[in-house]
Amino acid sequence: MHKKLFIPGPVDVSEDVLLKMATPQIGHRTKDASALQRSISDKMRKVMYTENEILLSTSSGSGLMEGAIRSCTRKKAAVFSVGAFGNRWYEMAVANNVPADIFKSELGQPTTPEMVEKALSTGEYDLITITHNETSTGIMNPVEAIAEVVSKYPDVIFCLDTVSSMGGTKIDVDKLGVDICITSTQKCLGLPAGLSICSFSNKAIEAAKEVPHRGLYFDLLALYECIQKKDYQYPSTPSLAHMFALDYQLDKILEEGLENRFARHLEMAKVVRAWANKHFEMLAEEQYASNTLTTVKNTKGISVADLNKELGKRGYMISNGYGTLKEKTFRIAHMADTKMEDLQVLLKEIEDILGL
Amino acid sequence: MHKKLFIPGPVDVSEDVLLKMATPQIGHRTKDASALQRSISDKMRKVMYTENEILLSTSSGSGLMEGAIRSCTRKKAAVFSVGAFGNRWYEMAVANNVPADIFKSELGQPTTPEMVEKALSTGEYDLITITHNETSTGIMNPVEAIAEVVSKYPDVIFCLDTVSSMGGTKIDVDKLGVDICITSTQKCLGLPAGLSICSFSNKAIEAAKEVPHRGLYFDLLALYECIQKKDYQYPSTPSLAHMFALDYQLDKILEEGLENRFARHLEMAKVVRAWANKHFEMLAEEQYASNTLTTVKNTKGISVADLNKELGKRGYMISNGYGTLKEKTFRIAHMADTKMEDLQVLLKEIEDILGL
Structure with missing residues (x-):
């Protein structure tokens, strides 16, 4: 049963969306693949309220979180944690030898704008990570107030984990000034697990250019440059099944x-x-x-x-x-x-x- | 049409296998998820002719290739290239600041045992990567003869890219002494793109322990340790759709x-x-x-x-x-x-x- x-x-997925996962495969270097992936990016921009480029990654949300902190930290990252998934972002920094400090809130308490102000005012950090919605504690951080603080620091790349909130609550990426907003398919978007999505601002693009070793699979700049050059085709073979389902489900979301x-x-x-x-x-x-x-x-x-x-x-x-x-x-x-x-x-x- | x-x-996928992609999602921290992923590992061991552990990654084959060279190179990697996918392995080393040299064959020519002997005899390298089957040139390298050379160097980790051959031709991983044998679903295994698979030897496990910064998502040692501790559950949410389809298709492959x-x-x-x-x-x-x-x-x-x-x-x-x-x-x-x-x-x- x-x-x-x-x-x-993972969440329950509507039967019609599930069936899109069974769409016959197509060549990933075809015009059809370009059109499919471009269509997803256009619709995701609406869901994210952004004009920034959208990057798709065949991985869980963790993959793009790791890519963000590794690709765009030039000096040091300030990781704010309200639970398990904030802590994971710090582990990612450590595992990649990316300089980072972690600022933990007490369990059940949010990240406050004051905490962010205190850290950023030191001038030590050029990237911050915030968990929008923490699934261990059920906390949704006061992202508008935090964004106001971050906006005073134009050199800081603002990364936001919206894995468990995007598509379920309004996150106005451009108004908040979020540079890298990350989500994945198996939560509020209502799709099977296996694909993650992020927005990528021009500021983040310029920051990444200053980072020497960004890896390859999760190098956000390499993903960005590839889809510009190859009309929304990605460096390696993506999960086309998820692409078909996501494109279809985004229509349903926009229709609702x-x-x-x-x-x-x-x-x-x-x-x-x-x-x-x-x-x-x-x-x-x-x-x-x-x-x-x-x-x-x-x-x-x-x-x-x-x-x-x-x-x-x-x-x-x-x-x-x-x-x-x-x-x-x-x-x-x-x-x-x-x-x-x-x-x-x-x-x-x-x-x-x-x-x- | x-x-x-x-x-x-990607290859054409049988309709019954495609439909398995539409299986309703389940919790990835459940006994059912453990059983599913354990079952896949057991069957993949047969396809790969190995007793080593099997690791599954929600990513294209490139992801695990990057994970292999980054996780297990302690001194320097010798990358043998017979075309585009060998070159990519070298780019991965460079992008991760992993010391590596590349040994290219002329287009259409194989990697020879002599080339491997010449490189390994310098004592400079503790990991080598070989492309078993190069899809740009249609070359299948003489892996038995190469394996014989590698076997003389017990400190060298042997990585083999079988992305486009595993399941289509016999690759006796244990007999060849391959430490990390990598493949993915969208080629000879006859499944949709989006999941990759590798074997991981005890020697590779010990090597990884000596490497300080292995990243997180593609840290093969972290994947290995997680599935030991959590009964075949992975650190982050995997593509369950691919798991259902792979488990089913492996039965069909073994039945054939x-x-x-x-x-x-x-x-x-x-x-x-x-x-x-x-x-x-x-x-x-x-x-x-x-x-x-x-x-x-x-x-x-x-x-x-x-x-x-x-x-x-x-x-x-x-x-x-x-x-x-x-x-x-x-x-x-x-x-x-x-x-x-x-x-x-x-x-x-x-x-x-x-x-x-």
């Missing part, structure tokens, strides 16, 4: 309407937050709570593993807490093409199992 | 029988070689000719672009020459699940178009 997924990725889609995500978030506050507590403060998933504090001391096992029998799946938060929290994702009625059934099932 | 692909990847599959590839190669020798010439000498694709010298001065355009109208596609060999050669792939009868129809169509 397939379980309905309420985990923060971006504002409608964001409103639907927020409505679902509000329902889960109210439910969490009624029966448990939320890990995140209300003002920093994510619109795409909710991390619930296990204040009743239930066995999350047992709950999920029982939910599984009924055809549903949620997530246990991440890392050290295992059993101390559980997570309910409300992203992509999830419907309110399904979400409400899930919450009823949990109540039924726990006798709430 | 879908064109039947006779290009050296590896020896039968290799014989079928060889039979098709013989037909194309005879045809090429009758009407044109082959670029490769017969003894080094690839079993999975044939590069034909354009001795008649035809327009390859026009030929392919006309073939396109009839529902077929071959490849023009690669890079500087464009129009000077053309390429016919005979790999994966291509049937002899389809290949023969293609050759008849070419004869008909060219009035041969």
